[in-house]
Amino acid sequence: MKRDNELAIGVDLGGTKILVALVNRKGKSSYSMKARTFSSSNSDIADRVIYMIHELLRKSGCGINAISAIGIGAAGLLDPDTGVIYESPNMKIKRDYDLKTPVEREFLVPVFVDNDVNLGTYGEYVFGAGKGVKSLVGIFVGTGIGGGIVLNGDIYHGFTKAAGELGHIIINFDGRPHPFKTAPKGTLEAYAGRIAIVMEIKKAVERGEKSIVPEIINGDWQSFKSGDFKKALEKGDKVVAKALNKASGYLGIGIASIAHVLSPEMVVLGGGIIEAAGSYMLPRIIKKVKKRGFEPCIRGMKIVEAEMEDESIVVGAATLAFNRSEKEFG
Amino acid sequence: MKRDNELAIGVDLGGTKILVALVNRKGKSSYSMKARTFSSSNSDIADRVIYMIHELLRKSGCGINAISAIGIGAAGLLDPDTGVIYESPNMKIKRDYDLKTPVEREFLVPVFVDNDVNLGTYGEYVFGAGKGVKSLVGIFVGTGIGGGIVLNGDIYHGFTKAAGELGHIIINFDGRPHPFKTAPKGTLEAYAGRIAIVMEIKKAVERGEKSIVPEIINGDWQSFKSGDFKKALEKGDKVVAKALNKASGYLGIGIASIAHVLSPEMVVLGGGIIEAAGSYMLPRIIKKVKKRGFEPCIRGMKIVEAEMEDESIVVGAATLAFNRSEKEFG
Numbered sequence: 001m002k003r004d005n006e007l008a009i010g011v012d013l014g015g016t017k018i019l020v021a022l023v024n025r026k027g028k029s030s031y032s033m034k035a036r037t038f039s040s041s042n043s044d045i046a047d048r049v050i051y052m053i054h055e056l057l058r059k060s061g062c063g064i065n066a067i068s069a070i071g072i073g074a075a076g077l078l079d080p081d082t083g084v085i086y087e088s089p090n091m092k093i094k095r096d097y098d099l100k101t102p103v104e105r106e107f108l109v110p111v112f113v114d115n116d117v118n119l120g121t122y123g124e125y126v127f128g129a130g131k132g133v134k135s136l137v138g139i140f141v142g143t144g145i146g147g148g149i150v151l152n153g154d155i156y157h158g159f160t161k162a163a164g165e166l167g168h169i170i171i172n173f174d175g176r177p178h179p180f181k182t183a184p185k186g187t188l189e190a191y192a193g194r195i196a197i198v199m200e201i202k203k204a205v206e207r208g209e210k211s212i213v214p215e216i217i218n219g220d221w222q223s224f225k226s227g228d229f230k231k232a233l234e235k236g237d238k239v240v241a242k243a244l245n246k247a248s249g250y251l252g253i254g255i256a257s258i259a260h261v262l263s264p265e266m267v268v269l270g271g272g273i274i275e276a277a278g279s280y281m282l283p284r285i286i287k288k289v290k291k292r293g294f295e296p297c298i299r300g301m302k303i304v305e306a307e308m309e310d311e312s313i314v315v316g317a318a319t320l321a322f323n324r325s326e327k328e329f330g
Numbered sequence: 331m332k333r334d335n336e337l338a339i340g341v342d343l344g345g346t347k348i349l350v351a352l353v354n355r356k357g358k359s360s361y362s363m364k365a366r367t368f369s370s371s372n373s374d375i376a377d378r379v380i381y382m383i384h385e386l387l388r389k390s391g392c393g394i395n396a397i398s399a400i401g402i403g404a405a406g407l408l409d410p411d412t413g414v415i416y417e418s419p420n421m422k423i424k425r426d427y428d429l430k431t432p433v434e435r436e437f438l439v440p441v442f443v444d445n446d447v448n449l450g451t452y453g454e455y456v457f458g459a460g461k462g463v464k465s466l467v468g469i470f471v472g473t474g475i476g477g478g479i480v481l482n483g484d485i486y487h488g489f490t491k492a493a494g495e496l497g498h499i500i501i502n503f504d505g506r507p508h509p510f511k512t513a514p515k516g517t518l519e520a521y522a523g524r525i526a527i528v529m530e531i532k533k534a535v536e537r538g539e540k541s542i543v544p545e546i547i548n549g550d551w552q553s554f555k556s557g558d559f560k561k562a563l564e565k566g567d568k569v570v571a572k573a574l575n576k577a578s579g580y581l582g583i584g585i586a587s588i589a590h591v592l593s594p595e596m597v598v599l600g601g602g603i604i605e606a607a608g609s610y611m612l613p614r615i616i617k618k619v620k621k622r623g624f625e626p627c628i629r630g631m632k633i634v635e636a637e638m639e640d641e642s643i644v645v646g647a648a649t650l651a652f653n654r655s656e657k658e659f660g
Contacts, residue, residue, distance in 0.1 A: 160626060161593075163591065173501050261499060261591050300490065
């Protein structure tokens with residue numbers, strides 16, 4: 001039974017921040033809160049999620065009885081059927097960590113867990129740039145590159161539940177080692193993730209090319225943030241423009257390769273780097289896709305920027321929770 | 331209504347040969363015929379298909395009333411909903427060629443057309459190596475490299491209907507031009523298709539490496555056939571072994587990349603080169619997938635040889651025709 005005034009809670013659980021929101025059937029968030037993922041008061045991740053949901057309910061004045069379901073998007077490899085996180089390099093949890101059960105026991109409403117990037121893609125599919133398309137690929141470019149796939153209305157998980165690891169597609173088999181060394185070499189992430197782009201800029205600066213980046217970051221390369229790309233572009237920094245142009249080309253090659261496999265109706269690009277430099281990068285990405293893509297696979301494919309920014313994951317998580325709880329519990 | 335004695339006709343329409351078969355519900359072909367695609371008596375492709383079906387019915391003694399549906403696997407880019415072939419470099423037909431309508435008008439039974447590689451993959455899914463799996467990727471290595479994808483029981487076509495062009499995935503963005511120049515450079519096909527492998531062998535021979543290939547092919551490189559790989563391997567030819575080892579590595583890299591996108595339960599490898607040298611290549615392909623694949627995406631994925639050889643397309647085509655005609659006409 002769909003009621004327009006129904007609410008679900010969406011949780012975006014990342015390695016550094018946690019965002020919780022009250023979301024209605026129409027994908028509108030009426031109240032949200034953000035905090036650090038790790039706090040001295042909650043040493044356990046599930047405890048932290050539970051605490052944040054209690055805070056959200058208390059501060060918004062919403063009773064738990066008004067909540068139909070809870071959806072959690074977690075950074076990590078997990079099983080969406082059981083809510084168990086196999087591993088998450090950023091969250092300091094033990095392997096096979098059950099996130100679903102403690103949250104479900106605390107609030108006695110259905111809880112659904114999925115990968116954060118999958119839910120960001122799903123959020124864009126239900127209420128963002130991908131509304132109405134039949135197949136959507138989401139690519140989120142930040143420190144790394146995450147991917148999500150929605151086919152015929154459902155998140156596509158594949159056999160291992162780890163499908164859509166689009167940052168790991170190999171674009172150059174003889175290519176660069178992965179910056180974290182935890183993944184195969186020559187991957188899209190090794191060429192177009194933030195770490196790769198910053199390395200490119202740093203090398204150019206060390207070669208003596210003129211750039212305002214050292215000034216923006218005050219000489220501390222570790223402090224380089226996605227927003228700094230925007231600042232540098234606005235000031236006409238050629239080193240940054242060149243590095244982003246190269247990254248756009250790599251992304252275009254990756255998207256071409258993905259299109260040869262999946263031929264999606266739309267590719268949505270999001271994440272910190274696209275939010276900062278999307279207007280510069282998108283035309284360059286599209287140009288490369290057209291150059292390197294096999295035409296029958298890319299004909300009519302749309303490549304657009306994500307529309308929901310920070311909200312895509314909480315809205316995607318809450319909407320998935322609505323839909324799955326209806327499907328599973330009627 | 332499923333009847334075990336029902337029959338469909340499967341057609342495998344390639345650039346050089348056409349195979350037609352009577353196939354029952356269990357995927358068994360009771361009668362089949364093979365001929366050249368181009369003949370002096372039938373200048374038009376649809377006429378040729380119609381002629382071959384009449385011959386099949388006549389010689390087998392089967393009446394058209396016993397036939398529930400006709401399925402055609404055609405080499406080319408086409409729309410499976412309308413049966414129109416957009417383009418087919420090997421079949422000398424005009425663009426947007428309607429193959430379905432004339433065949434349907436002639437026999438007055440439902441006709442379904444799909445890409446031949448898609449139907450080969452589907453054949454392996456319903457009655458071959460892929461029986462019972464939920465997601466299957468088929469890779470057919472011959473002159474070029476074709477691909478097909480079956481997800482949850484259905485052929486996956488994607489937005490453009492051209493999904494699964496797996497030979498075109500880019501494995502090295504700075505890499506080799508495509509041998510036909512009709513497709514992007516640095517693709518799997520440019521590295522591991524027959525043309526690429528034969529070029530590799532030819533170069534080694536020209537460098538003076540010892541090989542029995544010049545003797546097998548009598549100096550005519552154009553006459554090199556997939557079966558010649560088998561002959562050379564059996565005689566311990568090191569040049570051929572080295573070239574096939576390299577091609578296996580490229581295929582492994584391509585499969586790893588595909589797994590990062592789709593994470594299929596199984597990859598089925600077929601086509602002339604795999605039929606000739608599969609026992610040599612498969613272990614090498616699997617080794618490379620394990621080395622270059624991101625472990626969470628390839629865990630438990632099976633990589634196996636196709637089981638149906640020449641029959642996969644006619645059986646896939648006939649079975650699809652059974653299933654689609656039931657779905658569409660009850």
